[in-house]
Each structure stands twice: as structure tokens, then as C-alpha cells.
Amino acid sequence: RSELLGQSIEMLVPERFRRGHTGLRDSFNEAAVARPMGAGRDLFGRRKDGSEVPVEIGINPIETGTECLTLAAITDITERKRAEELRLLHAGMQQHAAELEELNRELASASRFKTQFVATMSHELRTPLTAIIGAAELLGKAKLAEREQISVQTISEAAEALFSLINSILDFSKIEAGKIDLHPTVFEVETVLE
Numbered sequence: 470r471s472e473l474l475g476q477s478i479e480m481l482v483p484e485r486f487r488r489g490h491t492g493l494r495d496s497f498n499e500a501a502v503a504r505p506m507g508a509g510r511d512l513f514g515r516r517k518d519g520s521e522v523p524v525e526i527g528i529n530p531i532e533t534g535t536e537c538l539t540l541a542a543i544t545d546i547t548e549r550k551r552a553e554e555l556r557l558l559h560a561g562m563q564q565h566a567a568e569l570e571e572l573n574r575e576l577a578s579a580s581r582f583k584t585q586f587v588a589t590m591s592h593e594l595r596t597p598l599t600a601i602i603g604a605a606e607l608l609g610k611a612k613l614a615e616r617e618q619i620s621v622q623t624i625s626e627a628a629e630a631l632f633s634l635i636n637s638i639l640d641f642s643k644i645e646a647g648k649i650d651l652h653p654t655v656f657e658v659e660t661v662l663e
Contacts, residue, residue: 472517481543483515497528497539514543523550584642591639595632602628 473480482490514524527542605625613621643649 478541481514483513483521484519486513502530514545523547580645584645587638587642591635591642594635595639598628598632598635602632 478494479487479490512524512526513521514526516522523546525544525546529540529542531538531540602625605621605628609618609621609625640649
């Protein structure tokens with residue numbers, strides 16, 4: 470209190486705003502009416518140590534009969550600002566969480582569609598491939614020239630390799646869909662590795 474008495478109000482205004490403050494004070498004194506100061510703007514006060522603090526200021530003219538004085542109520546709103554920032558941050562996080570949830574739903578839907586597509590395509594490819602393998606097997610039993618027999622053997626081996634590849638793709642789609650059945654079986658490690 471003793472440090473404020475008799476001092477200019479500008480000592481409570483941060484350095485960066487002091488230059489314009491005198492003009493604002495003079496314009497208020499010319500048409501003094503009670504009002505909040507700086508409506509729609511962030512206002513800052515200056516602490517004793519020179520640091521800035523967000524404030525809310527209300528000013529009222531007081532007629533004494535001989536002069537017009539000004540009553541200023543300055544309120545530190547640091548906690549309110551923090552609460553507003555946290556509320557905005559929380560709202561932003563909720564919106565972000567909702568967007569992520571929607572994106573996850575879209576990704577899950579796309580993954581299901583892909584799995585269904587792969588399973589359907591695998592089935593659709595296996596059906597004609599089974600016919601090719603069967604026809605090659607029948608043709609291989611026929612009496613053919615050596616060159617024709619080699620061609621039938623090539624068709625049969627390529628079809629079997631393709632059939633194996635399609636089965637592997639179908640297995641991956643079953644794994645992704647969580648629908649693969651595991652069956653224990655005896656096997657030789659060396660053979661599998663080869």
C-alpha cells in the first residue's frame with residue numbers, strides 16, 4: 470500500500486503497454502463512465518518484480534463534488550486463464566479422441582473388407598485352378614509324345630505352385646480374421662526347411 474500511494478497508475482502497467490496507457494486514461498477522464506476495461510482483449514498488469522500477470526480491470530468514475538476521481542478494481546485472473554486453457558485443451562483432446570475413434574472404425578471396416586476380398590478372391594481363383602490341375606492330370610495319363618508330356622508336366626507343376634500360393638494367401642486372411650484352425654501334426658524339420 471505504502472509503495473502505491475502517490476504513484477502514477479502506470480507503475481502497474483507492463484512496460485510494453487505504458488506508452489499508450491496515458492492516452493487511454495485521458496480519454497476515459499474526458500467521458501468517464503463505469504465500464505470494464507479492454508473488452509474482448511487480454512489485459513496484463515505488472516507485478517512488483519516486473520513480471521506480467523493477466524488481469525481483469527473494472528473502472529468507475531467517482532464524483533466528490535470538487536473533482537472526478539477514478540476507482541479501478543484490478544483482479545488477477547491467472548487461475549481463470551489456466552482453467553480456460555485446460556478446458557480448451559480437454560475439449561481439443563476429446564475431439565481428437567473422437568476423431569481417432571472414427572478413424573479406428575474406418576480402419577477396422579477397411580481391414581474387414583480387405584480380409585473378405587482376399588478370402589473371396591482366393592476361393593474364386595482356386596475353383597478354376599482345380600479344373601486346370603485336374604485336366605493336366607488327366608492329360609498326363611494319356612499317351613503323348615515326350616515334348617507334349619513335358620509341357621503337361623510344366624502346366625501341372627505351375628498350377629500346383631499357384632494353388633499353394635493361393636492357399637497361403639487364404640491362410641493369411643484367416644489369421645487376420647482370427648479364424649484359423651491349428652492342428653498338431655508330426656513333421657520333419659529338415660524337410661520343411663528344405
